[in-house]
Amino acid sequence: MPESTQAEPEGAAPVAGATLGNQAAAVAAVTLVVNGQSHALRVEAGESLVDCLRDRLGLTGTHIGCDTAQCGACTVLLDGEAVKACNLLAWQAEGAEVETIEGLCSPGQALHPMQAAFGAQHGLQCGFCTPGMILRAIAMDAEGVPAEPDAVRAALAGNLCRCTGYEGIVAAIVDGLNAMRSCRKANV
Numbered sequence: 001m002p003e004s005t006q007a008e009p010e011g012a013a014p015v016a017g018a019t020l021g022n023q024a025a026a027v028a029a030v031t032l033v034v035n036g037q038s039h040a041l042r043v044e045a046g047e048s049l050v051d052c053l054r055d056r057l058g059l060t061g062t063h064i065g066c067d068t069a070q071c072g073a074c075t076v077l078l079d080g081e082a083v084k085a086c087n088l089l090a091w092q093a094e095g096a097e098v099e100t101i102e103g104l105c106s107p108g109q110a111l112h113p114m115q116a117a118f119g120a121q122h123g124l125q126c127g128f129c130t131p132g133m134i135l136r137a138i139a140m141d142a143e144g145v146p147a148e149p150d151a152v153r154a155a156l157a158g159n160l161c162r163c164t165g166y167e168g169i170v171a172a173i174v175d176g177l178n179a180m181r182s183c184r185k186a187n188v
Contacts, residue, residue, distance in 0.1 A: 028091040035103030043090040050074040050085035061101035061131045072159030075132035076100050082139035101131035114138050114176035123172030125163035133159050137173040147177035
């Protein structure tokens with residue numbers, strides 16, 4: 001169950017806090033907006049965003065692969081930009097909008113166009129990399145990455161697939177980008 005407290009004074013600077021054994025642990029009071037919901041938390045100063053999302057908020061769709069920002073399994077959107085949540089401290093997300101794979105659609109809703117494209121193009125095998133791949137692909141739309149295989153491969157360089165399912169992943173992203181852009185044109 002996530003630890004939640006009342007929001008404390010503005011700012012996310014670490015403050016002295018609880019003790020762990022003989023060591024004092026620095027903690028920060030933060031308010032994180034994740035998938036449109038505000039969460040007031042006290043986090044350890046060195047706690048990564050991925051650990052906070054998984055352990056405190058129960059959002060286990062954000063995976064931990066390498067824990068060194070090499071594989072992209074922990075990719076989330078921070079104010080619409082793809083970031084590796086293992087390489088960001090939880091308190092650094094104060095004031096930003098965080099979106100995880102769970103935020104793309106609720107049960108009973110239609111899949112996000114990128115999720116639907118991954119299913120249609122068999123852009124997943126074991127599924128471990130899939131949440132990070134999908135969120136990275138959604139960020140490609142905002143970055144203006146062309147919906148072309150070579151451009152997608154270049155933009156996907158920081159996300160790894162252990163199953164080497166890149167052909168399906170690239171095809172899914174190309175289709176997903178086209179679908180997202182078509183939806184946007186239809187709504188203009």
